[in-house]
Amino acid sequence: MPFMAGDWGRVAAWAVRFVRHTLRGEWHAVVVDPVRQLVRRGLSGLVLAFVAAFGVIFFHGIAQHPFGRRLVWHLGGVTADLPLWLSLLRTPVSLYVPALDLPVWAGITQLFLAFALAELALGRGRTLAVAYLTTLAGTMTARVMVALGPGWWGLGLPPEAGRILDTGPSAAVVGLFTYLAVVRRAPVVFTLTGGSMVWESVAVPNLAGREHLIAVAAALVLGLLHGRRLPLLARLAGRLDAAQRPPRSDPPVPRPGPPRHSVPAPRRPANSPTLPTSPKPHMSRG
Numbered sequence: 001m002p003f004m005a006g007d008w009g010r011v012a013a014w015a016v017r018f019v020r021h022t023l024r025g026e027w028h029a030v031v032v033d034p035v036r037q038l039v040r041r042g043l044s045g046l047v048l049a050f051v052a053a054f055g056v057i058f059f060h061g062i063a064q065h066p067f068g069r070r071l072v073w074h075l076g077g078v079t080a081d082l083p084l085w086l087s088l089l090r091t092p093v094s095l096y097v098p099a100l101d102l103p104v105w106a107g108i109t110q111l112f113l114a115f116a117l118a119e120l121a122l123g124r125g126r127t128l129a130v131a132y133l134t135t136l137a138g139t140m141t142a143r144v145m146v147a148l149g150p151g152w153w154g155l156g157l158p159p160e161a162g163r164i165l166d167t168g169p170s171a172a173v174v175g176l177f178t179y180l181a182v183v184r185r186a187p188v189v190f191t192l193t194g195g196s197m198v199w200e201s202v203a204v205p206n207l208a209g210r211e212h213l214i215a216v217a218a219a220l221v222l223g224l225l226h227g228r229r230l231p232l233l234a235r236l237a238g239r240l241d242a243a244q245r246p247p248r249s250d251p252p253v254p255r256p257g258p259p260r261h262s263v264p265a266p267r268r269p270a271n272s273p274t275l276p277t278s279p280k281p282h283m284s285r286g
Contacts, residue, residue, distance in 0.1 A: 022187065029184040034120035041120075048127055049116035052169060053108050055096035063098075072097055078139060080146040081162035091139055092132065099168035099208070107170065114173040118180055127176065130222060134175025137218035138211030142166060145210065157207065164207050174212050175219040182223025 038045050059076070062068035076093030098107070118127040148156035174197060181190035194216050201209035 026184075026186040026188055030117065030121075030180065030186050030189060034117050037120040045120050046116050048119045048124060049112045052096065052115045053112045056098050056108060056111060056169065059097050076167060078166045079163055080139075080143045080157075080166065081159075084143075087139065087143070088136075091136055094139075094167040095131065095135060095169045095172055097167035099165070099170065107168075107173075110173050111169050114176040118176045121180060121184065130175055130179045130219060131169075131172035133222065134179075134215040134218045135169075135171045138171045138214045139166060141214045142207055142211055161207050166207065166211070168208075170208065171211050171215040175215040178216050178219035179223045179226075182220060183226050 059072050063072045076090050076095075076097040078087050078090050078094045080087075082090075115127065115131075118130070122130070142157075142161075145155060145157040146159065146162040150156050150158050174193060177189060177193045180186070181193060197209070197212045197216050201213050
């Protein structure tokens with residue numbers, strides 16, 4: 001049965017109400033609540049954002065000189081052909097090393113906004129964990145792709161990709177926006193973040209685009225696991241807690257001792273002589 005004009009009107013009205021309700025809820029969850037936290041906490045709620053922005057500016061300034069460029073490489077340069085232990089050691093610093101093929105000053109605004117919103121909405125510890133884990137997921141996946149080699153339905157990469165410098169905070173920024181969108185139920189932010197990464201990987205099929213997609217996937221999984229305890233981890237935590245907690249002991253029960261008899265007070269015999277009392281002196285008035 002074809003839709004009538006009134007049915008299309010009701011569908012359009014429902015769609016408008018749904019979009020308005022979604023946008024209002026997303027605006028309060030992603031913007032209004034962090035701004036309230038900023039007013040309550042002050043600039044102390046933006047520590048990670050300032051550290052991330054100034055870290056990228058600092059390493060960018062050092063890399064402008066030949067000696068500084070070598071120093072930045074030895075501190076935070078990551079490629080897929082490095083030994084695994086060295087790659088893991090340099091990954092935290094690589095978050096602040098700007099990529100060579102991306103504009104630094106244009107990305108600092110996105111970096112500051114991502115870390116600021118995440119720190120205010122999620123907390124400092126969770127923000128650091130999500131940023132590091134999403135970056136690490138992209139770095140480790142790049143190593144797997146290079147190890148697979150060309151082919152594998154387009155998943156593998158040629159050996160030349162293992163020498164591409166894999167630095168920059170872009171994977172952390174993408175991961176933080178995705179995680180924040182999943183936790184705060186913001187479909188518009190999630191669509192913009194994930195859609196832009198898919199478009200980037202299709203338009204420019206390079207290593208960075210694939211790592212951004214991996215960062216989105218890792219942040220999506222972390223967001224879906226937010227607030228949940230895995231059964232294995234819960235059992236392990238329970239066993240560790242039981243091993244560290246001392247055994248519970250009952251209060252001591254007093255043992256019955258020998259019966260106690262009351263000692264009577266000494267009594268004076270009835271026929272014992274009484275001591276005479278001295279007369280009180282008589283005082284006369286003069």
